[in-house]
Amino acid sequence: MPDQMLTVPMMARLDRPIEGETSRTMPDQMGNVAGATMDELADRLIETGGRAFMPGPLKKIVVFWLSGMSCDGCSISALGATEPSVEELLTGALPGIPTVVLHHYATAMESGDHFTRSFELAERGDLGAPYVIVYEGSIPDENLTVEGEPWSAEGSLPLWVGSEERRRVPTAEWVARLAPRAAAVIAIGTCATWGGIPASYGNPTASMSLMDFLGKDYRSAFGLPVINVPGCAPLGDNFTETVAVTLLFLNKQGPLPEFDELGRPAWLFADTVHRHCPRAGYYEEGTFAQEFGGKECLVELGCWGPVVNCNITERGAVGHMGGCMVAGGSCIGCTMPGFPDKFSPFYKRPPGAEVSAFTSRLTGSFIKPLRRISQRERNRTNLWRDKIPSGWAAELGGPTLTHRVMEYFYEKVQYAASEASRSPEARRRSTAAGTSLPPRPPTARRTRTCRTRRAAVARERGLPRRRELALGGGASSARLRTGALGNVLPESAHRVRFPRPGAPQGRIGGRVQLRHARARPLAGRGAAQAQRPRQGDERRPGHPGGRVAGVPCRRRPQGR
Amino acid sequence: MGGSLAFHAVVDLKAGKVHEANSVASLFRGYEVILKGRDPRDAMFISSRVCGVCGGVHSVTSSLAIEMAFGIAPPPMGLALRNIQLALDFMLDNPLHLYILARA
Numbered sequence: 037m038p039d040q041m042l043t044v045p046m047m048a049r050l051d052r053p054i055e056g057e058t059s060r061t062m063p064d065q066m067g068n069v070a071g072a073t074m075d076e077l078a079d080r081l082i083e084t085g086g087r088a089f090m091p092g093p094l095k096k097i098v099v100f101w102l103s104g105m106s107c108d109g110c111s112i113s114a115l116g117a118t119e120p121s122v123e124e125l126l127t128g129a130l131p132g133i134p135t136v137v138l139h140h141y142a143t144a145m146e147s148g149d150h151f152t153r154s155f156e157l158a159e160r161g162d163l164g165a166p167y168v169i170v171y172e173g174s175i176p177d178e179n180l181t182v183e184g185e186p187w188s189a190e191g192s193l194p195l196w197v198g199s200e201e202r203r204r205v206p207t208a209e210w211v212a213r214l215a216p217r218a219a220a221v222i223a224i225g226t227c228a229t230w231g232g233i234p235a236s237y238g239n240p241t242a243s244m245s246l247m248d249f250l251g252k253d254y255r256s257a258f259g260l261p262v263i264n265v266p267g268c269a270p271l272g273d274n275f276t277e278t279v280a281v282t283l284l285f286l287n288k289q290g291p292l293p294e295f296d297e298l299g300r301p302a303w304l305f306a307d308t309v310h311r312h313c314p315r316a317g318y319y320e321e322g323t324f325a326q327e328f329g330g331k332e333c334l335v336e337l338g339c340w341g342p343v344v345n346c347n348i349t350e351r352g353a354v355g356h357m358g359g360c361m362v363a364g365g366s367c368i369g370c371t372m373p374g375f376p377d378k379f380s381p382f383y384k385r386p387p388g389a390e391v392s393a394f395t396s397r398l399t400g401s402f403i404k405p406l407r408r409i410s411q412r413e414r415n416r417t418n419l420w421r422d423k424i425p426s427g428w429a430a431e432l433g434g435p436t437l438t439h440r441v442m443e444y445f446y447e448k449v450q451y452a453a454s455e456a457s458r459s460p461e462a463r464r465r466s467t468a469a470g471t472s473l474p475p476r477p478p479t480a481r482r483t484r485t486c487r488t489r490r491a492a493v494a495r496e497r498g499l500p501r502r503r504e505l506a507l508g509g510g511a512s513s514a515r516l517r518t519g520a521l522g523n524v525l526p527e528s529a530h531r532v533r534f535p536r537p538g539a540p541q542g543r544i545g546g547r548v549q550l551r552h553a554r555a556r557p558l559a560g561r562g563a564a565q566a567q568r569p570r571q572g573d574e575r576r577p578g579h580p581g582g583r584v585a586g587v588p589c590r591r592r593p594q595g596r
Numbered sequence: 597m598g599g600s601l602a603f604h605a606v607v608d609l610k611a612g613k614v615h616e617a618n619s620v621a622s623l624f625r626g627y628e629v630i631l632k633g634r635d636p637r638d639a640m641f642i643s644s645r646v647c648g649v650c651g652g653v654h655s656v657t658s659s660l661a662i663e664m665a666f667g668i669a670p671p672p673m674g675l676a677l678r679n680i681q682l683a684l685d686f687m688l689d690n691p692l693h694l695y696i697l698a699r700a
C-alpha cells in the first residue's frame with residue numbers, strides 16, 4: 037500500500053496541478069526536477085490517499101530535519117525503524133497521527149532555494165501547518181569560525197535581499213530562526229541531546245547540545261521543552277515511537293507522553309540496559325567473560341550496562357534484532373550525557389565493577405552450585421527417581437552425596453506448609469486420588485525401598501506395572517537392563533523393537549519401543565479407565581503407566 | 597551528493613561547457629583534535645562516529661593504524677571476522693548511499 041500511495045501524487049502531478057501550487061509558478065525549475073515540492077506531494081497524498089476521515093484537528097504536520105555537527109547516523113537508524121516505520125509516518129498510515137511532510141536534506145525533492153523556501157515560509161509563519169524541528173548532531177559555536185565560513189551549514193541565502201552574493205547558512209541559525217514557532221523540538225542522537233563526541237575533550241568547535249543552545253527556558257509553541265532521544269546511533273524505533281506519541285499529543289489524540297528530567301521518553305529510558313541484558317544472569321551468578329566471543333557477562337571487558345539508561349537489549353537494534361550485548365559487544369554508554377569521556381577508556385573495566393563484580397562472584401560462588409543441584413533434580417520426573425530412562429543418561433554421572441543431602445532439605449522446604457504435606461492422611465488421600473505422587477520418604481530409606489515402594493504404589497492405584505528399558509553401557513553393548521521397577525526378564529523378552537506404522541506403541545520418542553507388563557487384572561482406578569471408551573489418543577498423557585490400560589499389547593513379557 | 601559536501605556549478609548545457617565549479621565541505625567537527633590524548637583503542641569507537649553511513653570502515657582503518665603503530669597483528673580468525681564485518685558494512689552503506697544519499 038505505501039508504494040501505491042507514494043506513487044499517486046507523482047502521477048497526479050502530471051494532469052492535475054494543485055490549487056496554489058508554487059513549484060509550477062517558480063520560474064527557476066533547476067532545484068526542483070520533480071516539479072513538485074514535498075508539501076505539494078503531501079497535499080496530493082492526503083487528497084487522494086483515501087483517508088477521508090482523519091481524527092484530530094491536524095491534517096498534516098511539517099518536519100524540518102536539520103543536520104548539524106552530525107554523522108547522519110541518526111537519519112540512517114531512523115530509516116531502519118519498524119514500529120512505527122518512517123513510511124507509516126510519511127503516508128499517514130497510523131490513525132490519529134497527521135501525515136508527516138518531511139524536509140530532510142537527503143530525501144527532499146527540492147534542492148537549493150527550493151529547499152530552503154519552506155524554511156523561510158515556516159519562519160514567517162506562512163507554512164499553513166504546524167511544524168516540528170528534528171535536530172541531529174551537536175551545535176557548534178559559530179562565533180569561532182574563520183572568515184564567516186560556518187562549521188556546519190545547511191543551504192545558502194543571498195547576503196541581502198536581491199544580492200548576487202550568497203552566504204552559507206549555519207544550521208544553528210536555522211534552529212534559532214525556526215525554534216520559536218515550532219510545535220515541538222526533538223533532538224535525535226547523543227550529539228543533539230547532550231553534545232556527544234564533537235563536544236568531548238578537545239572540542240575544537242565549542243560544540244554543545246540543542247538544550248544548551250536553546251536554554252533552560254525554551255518552550256515550543258505548544259509549550260513543550262526540548263524532547264531528547266539519545267543514542268549513538270539511537271534506536272530507530274525509539275525515535276519514531278517518540279515522534280508518533282508526540283504527534284498524537286499535538287493532534288489532541290493522546291496524553292502528553294511521560295518524559296524524565298532530561299527530556300528523555302521515560303517509558304524508554306527509565307531502565308538500565310543491564311536489567312534486560314541477556315547476559316545479566318551470568319552477572320548475577322558471578323560468571324564473567326575474560327575475552328570477547330563468549331556468552332558471559334562482559335563487565336570485566338568494560339561493559340557499563342548496569343549504570344546506563346538504554347533499552348537496546350529490549351528493543352534490539354533493528355526490527356527487534358541485535359544490539360550491543362546481544363551481538364557480543366560491551367556497553368560504552370552511548371546514550372548517556374557523559375558519553376564518551378565519562379565512559380572511556382572503553383576497554384577498561386568500569387571502576388564500579390570492582391565492587392559489584394566482586395560481590396556477585398562471592399554470592400555466585402555458593403549460589404551457583406546450589407542452583408545446579410536443584411536444576412539437576414528438576415530435570416527428573418517424579419517417576420524416575422535416580423534412574424533415567426534415556427539412553428543418553430549412561431553418559432552422565434549420578435548424584436553425589438552432597439546432592440542428595442541438599443535435595444533432601446530442599447524438598448523439605450519446598451513442601452513445607454503445602455497441601456501435600458499437611459498430614460499423612462491427606463497425603464494418602466491425594467495420592468489415592470491420583471492428583472499427586474506421595475512425598476518421598478527420607479532419602480536413606482528411599483534408596484533402599486524404592487523398588488518395593490513403587491510397586492506398592494502401583495498396586496494401590498491399580499496401574500500397570502512399568503518396566504523401563506534402557507540401553508546400557510556403550511554403543512556396542514546390546515545389553516538391556518530393566519528399570520527401577522521390574523523383575524529381571526529373560527533378555528529375549530526385551531528385544532529392541534522399532535515401532536511399526538499403525539501398531540499401538542508404548543513409547544515413541546526413542547528408538548527403543550518400551551512395553552509394559554500388566555501384572556494382573558485391573559482394579560480400582562485403572563479398571564475404571566480401562567472401561568471408559570477412548571477415541572483417538574491411545575495413550576493417557578502424563579500417566580505414570582504410559583500405556584492406556586485396555587489397549588492390548590502385541591506381546592506381553594512373561595513375569596508378573 | 598552523499599556526505600557533507602556542498603557543490604555548486606554553472607554549466608552551459610547547450611555548449612556542453614562547465615563555466616564554474618565550486619565545492620566546499622559544509623561540516624567540520626575536528627575529530628583529529630578530539631582523538632588526541634585518548635587510549636589508542638578508543639579510536640575505533642570514536643572514529644567510527646565520523647560517518648553514520650560507513651562507520652565500520654573508519655573503525656577498521658583505526659584498528660589498522662593501531663596495528664601498524666604497535667607492530668601487532670590480529671589472529672587469523674580475527675582477520676577473517678574483520679573482513680566479514682567490513683564486507684557486511686559495504687553491503688549496508690553502498691545501497692544506502694546509492695538509494696538514499698546520492699539520489700536525484
Ligand code: SF4
Pocket residue numbers: 309310311313314315316317319332333334335339340341342361366367
Ligand atoms: S554485559 Fe553489561 S549489561 Fe550485560 S549483564 Fe554484563 S554488565 Fe550488564
Ligand code: SF4
Pocket residue numbers: 267268309344345346347348360361366367368369370371372
Ligand atoms: S547498550 Fe550502551 S553502547 Fe549500546 S546503545 Fe545502549 S548505551 Fe549505547
